[in-house]
Amino acid sequence: MEKALVVVESPAKAKTIKKYLGPGYEVKASVGHIKDLPQKELGVKVAEGFAPDYQIIEGKEKVVKELSSAAQKADLVFLATDPDREGEAIAWHLNEALKKPSEKVFRVLFNELTERTIKEAMKNPSRLDEKRYNAQQARRILDRIVGYFLSPLLWDKVRYGLSAGRVQSVALRLIVDRQNEIEAFVPREYWTITAQLEAGSPPPFEAKLIEDDGRKLEISDAQAAAALAARVGTNPFKVVDVKRRERTRKPLPPFITSTLQQAASRKLRFTGSRTMRIAQQLYEGIELGAEGAVGLITYMRTDSPRIAPEALDAVRGWIATTYGEKYLPTKPHVYKGRKTAQEAHEAIRPTSMNFTPEKVARFLDKDQLALYTLIWQRFVASQAAPAVFDHTTATLECGKLVFRVSGSVMKFDGYTRIYSEGKEDEADGSNGDADDSERRLPPLHPGDVLRLSALVPRQHFTQPRPAFNEASLIKELEESGIGRPSTYAETVATIQKRKYVELQDKKFIPTLLGRIIAKLLVESFPNLVNKRFTAEMESSLDLIEEGTASWKETLQGFFDPFELDLARAKKQMRNIKKDGLATPEACPACGRQLLIRSGRYGLFMGCSAYPACTYTRKIEDQATPAKEPIPTDEKCLECGAQMVIREGRTGPFLSCSRYPECKAARPISTGLACPKCGEGQLAQRRTKKRKIFYSCTRYPQCDYLMWNKPVSGTCPNPDCDSSLMEEHRSRNGKTFLQCPKCKAKVTPAEDQPQGTGVAV
Numbered sequence: 001m002e003k004a005l006v007v008v009e010s011p012a013k014a015k016t017i018k019k020y021l022g023p024g025y026e027v028k029a030s031v032g033h034i035k036d037l038p039q040k041e042l043g044v045k046v047a048e049g050f051a052p053d054y055q056i057i058e059g060k061e062k063v064v065k066e067l068s069s070a071a072q073k074a075d076l077v078f079l080a081t082d083p084d085r086e087g088e089a090i091a092w093h094l095n096e097a098l099k100k101p102s103e104k105v106f107r108v109l110f111n112e113l114t115e116r117t118i119k120e121a122m123k124n125p126s127r128l129d130e131k132r133y134n135a136q137q138a139r140r141i142l143d144r145i146v147g148y149f150l151s152p153l154l155w156d157k158v159r160y161g162l163s164a165g166r167v168q169s170v171a172l173r174l175i176v177d178r179q180n181e182i183e184a185f186v187p188r189e190y191w192t193i194t195a196q197l198e199a200g201s202p203p204p205f206e207a208k209l210i211e212d213d214g215r216k217l218e219i220s221d222a223q224a225a226a227a228l229a230a231r232v233g234t235n236p237f238k239v240v241d242v243k244r245r246e247r248t249r250k251p252l253p254p255f256i257t258s259t260l261q262q263a264a265s266r267k268l269r270f271t272g273s274r275t276m277r278i279a280q281q282l283y284e285g286i287e288l289g290a291e292g293a294v295g296l297i298t299y300m301r302t303d304s305p306r307i308a309p310e311a312l313d314a315v316r317g318w319i320a321t322t323y324g325e326k327y328l329p330t331k332p333h334v335y336k337g338r339k340t341a342q343e344a345h346e347a348i349r350p351t352s353m354n355f356t357p358e359k360v361a362r363f364l365d366k367d368q369l370a371l372y373t374l375i376w377q378r379f380v381a382s383q384a385a386p387a388v389f390d391h392t393t394a395t396l397e398c399g400k401l402v403f404r405v406s407g408s409v410m411k412f413d414g415y416t417r418i419y420s421e422g423k424e425d426e427a428d429g430s431n432g433d434a435d436d437s438e439r440r441l442p443p444l445h446p447g448d449v450l451r452l453s454a455l456v457p458r459q460h461f462t463q464p465r466p467a468f469n470e471a472s473l474i475k476e477l478e479e480s481g482i483g484r485p486s487t488y489a490e491t492v493a494t495i496q497k498r499k500y501v502e503l504q505d506k507k508f509i510p511t512l513l514g515r516i517i518a519k520l521l522v523e524s525f526p527n528l529v530n531k532r533f534t535a536e537m538e539s540s541l542d543l544i545e546e547g548t549a550s551w552k553e554t555l556q557g558f559f560d561p562f563e564l565d566l567a568r569a570k571k572q573m574r575n576i577k578k579d580g581l582a583t584p585e586a587c588p589a590c591g592r593q594l595l596i597r598s599g600r601y602g603l604f605m606g607c608s609a610y611p612a613c614t615y616t617r618k619i620e621d622q623a624t625p626a627k628e629p630i631p632t633d634e635k636c637l638e639c640g641a642q643m644v645i646r647e648g649r650t651g652p653f654l655s656c657s658r659y660p661e662c663k664a665a666r667p668i669s670t671g672l673a674c675p676k677c678g679e680g681q682l683a684q685r686r687t688k689k690r691k692i693f694y695s696c697t698r699y700p701q702c703d704y705l706m707w708n709k710p711v712s713g714t715c716p717n718p719d720c721d722s723s724l725m726e727e728h729r730s731r732n733g734k735t736f737l738q739c740p741k742c743k744a745k746v747t748p749a750e751d752q753p754q755g756t757g758v759a760v
Contacts, residue, residue, distance in 0.1 A: 005074035006108070007067060007094055009081050013113065016285030016293040017080065020115045021122070028070055030081070034060045035093040037140065042148045044141050050555045052141055054093065064097050071098040076106065078125060083109040083345070084301050085136035085545070086486060092133045112351040113285055113295025135545035138554055142166060142537070145559065146528070149566055150521075158516065158576045159598045166528070166537075167483045168494045169521055173529045174476060175468055175501055176510045176518040185464035186630070190218065191225040195403055196454040196716070196746055197237060197396075199442040204453065207237075207394075211402035222671065225457040232398055232455055239448040241395040247408065248386040251415035253305040253335035254347035254379045257485030258478040260300070262471040263378070268370050272470055272489030276300065278371045279348070288355075288363050295351055296360065297375055301486045302345040303478075305335035307383075311349060315383045318353040327414065329385045349379040381419030388412040394444045407439035454746055456713045456725075456737065459671070467507035481535030512596070512603055512619060516576060524569035527561065580606065588660075589615040629657065638664040669697060672712060675724050675740070676704035706740060715739040716746055 006027045008014050018027040035054040037043035045051040056064055071077050077100050081087035095105055106125035110117060143166050150164040193209040209228065211217055219225050255263065260279065264270040270278070279300035285293035307315075312332050320328045335347075350372075357373040364372060389408040396403040410416075468476065474488045483491055495501050500514030510518065518529070527533045537558065543549035574581070580595030583605070587594050592609040596619070607613040629644035636643055636656040645668065646655045656662040667683035674680040680698035687693065694710055696702040708726040715722040717739065725737040725746065737746040 002075040003073065004076040004078060005067075005070050006078045006080050007091075009087070009090060010280075010284055012281070012284040012293070016113045016295055017110075017118055019292045020118045026070060026074065028067055030067065030090060030094060031060075031063055033057060033086075033090055033093070034064055034067075034097060037144050042144065044144060046145075046559065049552050050141055050559075052137065056097070067094070068098055071100050076104055078106050078108045078122065079128070080108040080110060080121075082301070083111060083299055084486060085132055085139070085484075088129055088132040089136040089140070092128055095128060110299075111346055112298040113283065114351045117351075131547045132545050134551040135541045138544055138551040139541055141555060142558060145555075145562070149562075150525075153566070153569060153573065154517065154520075156570075156575075156577075157520065157573050158513075159602070162517070163498060164517065164521065165491075165494060167477075167487055167491050167534065168498075169518075169525075169529050170482055170531060170534045171473065171477060171491050172495050172500050172510070172514055173518050173522060174473065174531075175495075175508045176515055178465065178468055179510050179515075182464045182467060187461040187463070190220060190460050190462065191222065191457055192219065192460060193225060193229055193455065193457050195232075195237065195396075195398075195452055196456065197450045198453060199444060199448060199450055201442045203440055203442060205405055205407070205439075205441055207396055207403035207405040209401060210404050213400040222457075222459065225459075228401070229455055229457055231401065232452070235399040235401075237396050237398045237403070237450040237452055239394055239444050239446055239450065240397050242444050242446060243393045245391055246411070247389045247391045249389070249414075249416075250386045251333065251381045251384055251419070252378065252421065253333075254307065254349050254382045255375060256303050256305055256337070256347055257301050258303070258474050258488060260348055260375070261474050261488060263374060264371060265469070265471040265474075267374060268367075270367070270371070271493070272474065273493050274367070275371065276489045278367050279375075281368060282372055282375075286360070286363055286368070288360060294355070296355055296372060298346050298349050298351060300348055302348060303485050304337045304345045305347045306337070306345070307332075307349065308346055311346070312383065314353045315349075315380055319380065319384055323384070323417065326412075327385050327417070329383070333383055335382070347379070348375055350376050377419040381415040384415035384418055385412070387414035387416045392441055392444070394441065396450065405441065407441040409440060454714060454716050456711070456746070458711060467509060469506050469508065473508060480531045481538050482531060483538065516581065516596070516603075520573055520576075524573045525562075525565050527565070580608065582608075587613060587615050589613055629655070631657070636662060636664050637666075638662055666697060667695075670694065670710055672710050672724060674698070674702060674704050675722065677702040682706070682710050708738075710740075711737060713737060713746075715742065715744055717742050717744040720744065 002024065004025050006014075006017060006021065006025055008017060008027065008029055009032055011029045011031070014027045014029045018025070021027065034057060036057050037052060038055050043053045043055075045053070077098060079091035079094055081090040081094070091107055095102075098105075105128070107128050108121050108125050110121055146166040146169075147163060151162065154162040154164060194206045195209070196204060196206055198204045209217060209219075212228070217228075219228065253259075257276075261272045261275050264275040265272070268275075279297065282297045283295055283300050285295050288294050316328055316332065357369065357376050360372070361369050388411045390411055391406070391408045393404065393406045396405070466472075470492055473492060477483050477488060477491070495514070496503070499511055500517060501508045501510050503509075521529045540549055540554045540557075544551045544554060576596070576598045580597045583594050583596060585594040585605070586592070587607040587609070590607060590609055590613040592607055592613060594605050594615075594617075595608050597604055597606040603619050605617040605619060607615040629646050632643050632645060632654065634643040634654060635641070636658070639656065639658060639662045641662065642657045643654045644657045646653060646659075654666050654668055656664040659665075667685050669681040669683045672682045674682055674696040677696060677698060680696040680702055682694045682704075683697050684692060684694055692709075693705060693707050695705045706726055708728055711725045711727050712723070713725040715725065720739055720742040722739050722741045724740060726740050727735060728738050729735050738744070
């Protein structure tokens with residue numbers, strides 16, 4: 001009987017596979033890559049067609065020796081590393097190191113580690129895929145060239161020890177550009193007016209003012225809002241039109257690598273690295289008691305939502321048995337991947353419908369169970385029937401003013417019984433309207449007269465797009481075609497490790513160092529940090545794998561213009577160590593301009609007159625460099641100069657434009673009178689821990705304080721004289737108004753836009 005050696009990457013994977021193979025098979029692990037380019041030199045002969053100089057990784061000599069010995073004793077060798085480019089490269093290097101005749105070496109691909117797929121793959125082995133290996137090799141050389149030549153440039157111009165990567169530099173630019181956009185954004189004030197109404201039957205509801213005498217309304221200030229509110233007077237509210245229609249909402253596709261990382265970030269608060277580490281464990285095998293080691297999910301590095309026919313049959317049968325035939329659509333849902341998706345792969349799904357989360361829960365730790373449950377629910381829901389809603393839109397008139405309200409009632413829960421989406425899934429491509437689906441309306445008919453319980457004007461300010469969090473950054477990278485599923489987590493982790501960005505309130509904020517690096521790279525290497533250019537390079541790597549492009553020609557096409565940019569940058573890139581970076585700030589010692597400089601211990605502020613003036617100052621918070629002051633129409637109470645909005649440690653505040661000559665400062669007012677003294681106004685402030693609260697501008701003379709946002713409005717309680725309400729948020733995310741005096745509540749304000757609030 002022939003003896004065979006099966007080589008995989010990890011010991012856990014080896015253990016799972018060994019369980020299903022007979023005694024004639026020996027299964028060993030390479031423990032990842034065994035070869036790579038040398039650490040301390042380029043390792044690529046550019047002039048010789050980019051010939052790489054791969055070497056055994058330090059510390060892997062013993063592993064290679066053991067594998068070589070086992071290979072010589074075996075009649076056949078099966079290289080069963082992961083079914084992607086990295087796995088192909090590992091298999092290729094193993095083949096070189098084991099020195100076994102090519103006719104005795106086979107490639108085996110396992111999309112899932114179950115008995116059926118393992119035995120089937122072993123019966124149908126293939127040969128090494130040179131095209132896939134060349135695609136990985138081109139990427140590795142490309143990244144080495146960028147890192148090897150750019151890093152020393154940054155050492156010379158900024159600081160020793162810095163580094164730059166191809167995909168990471170684009171991700172950094174995305175974050176910096178978004179933060180610049182946020183800081184340059186000028187908020188625009190606008191107001192909304194909503195009417196709290198009651199029909200003949202519950203529930204009460206809120207309608208929004210949208211038109212005046214056929215003209216679409218844009219309410220720009222408090223005066224306009226007050227004038228419109230006054231026109232309501234005692235005029236009745238009449239229903240003039242009601243439209244009803246049935247709406248369906250289809251489920252989301254099963255997870256691919258990027259959407260799994262996004263959903264795990266939002267729902268489980270997992271980082272991308274943590275998600276992939278746990279998914280790897282679930283793929284490679286979990287000990288299930290008497291079952292032994294079992295791979296619970298399919299391969300977790302994929303960009304294809306395809307589902308194998310046998311898996312479709314299994315999940316459809318499970319849905320019909322568990323939830324009933326009405327939850328099973330007539331035909332399976334078919335999901336299309338991106339144009340560049342590798343359709344040979346499958347989506348991330350459970351390997352067997354027999355292993356429900358409840359059944360395997362006792363064998364998994366908390367994180368494993370949470371991620372497995374998420375994958376299970378998303379997969380099952382992806383093949384369940386759509387949810388069905390009755391959607392109603394009612395138009396109301398009050399004189400010449402037109403109000404509108406929309407709402408939905410769920411008729412059939414469909415897939416939502418299995419997988420709850422909500423607003424956090426919008427980044428995954430949810431096509432539903434979560435607000436409407438949660439808002440219930442009473443029976444309304446044309447001609448109905450409604451009772452007004454409260455009319456609430458609200459001040460809002462337009463908001464910039466939010467800073468990237470991990471989920472939205474991965475989504476942006478994926479949609480832009482930057483990187484591959486296997487690189488997203490590493491990219492995000494790398495830019496944090498390099499101190500180019502920091503997480504603040506789960507949002508990525510560029511450090512001052514990160515801003516400087518991004519600025520220098522954009523100026524000197526515009527193509528390298530361009531989204532489209534990077535995406536085109538990714539497409540070129542796909543073409544190499546398809547066999548329609550040469551990996552050497554692809555590298556040459558990148559290297560020629562890069563070499564020119566590099567030569568130019570060595571001469572022209574600004575030198576932060578030597579020349580510094582100009583700031584608008586004056587030196588407090590001599591009045592000359594202050595510069596951002598780089599030294600042994602990092603960035604610092606130094607006088608441009610050095611060495612004549614030796615003034616220096618530490619840059620305390622590199623993640624939040626000072627923003628340009630924003631002018632206002634308010635005057636300084638001490639000197640009469642214009643007041644500006646500045647950013648402080650506890651948030652924005654008003655400061656005299658003549659600072660530091662005049663140090664007058666005060667918080668930004670909401671424009672609402674203090675209910676205690678009547679003389680001051682309520683202003684937004686922050687505690688040292690950055691928690692928002694509102695207090696009187698006459699503090700300490702008046703100590704009135706409230707923790708919830710004040711809103712102009714009349715208390716619905718006829719026995720209460722409060723002209724102020726405060727905004728609260730319930731546990732389910734609903735917003736409602738409550739009187740600070742008598743605690744009377746107003747129907748949840750479900751129709752207000754996201755990101756509304758008092759200007760800060």
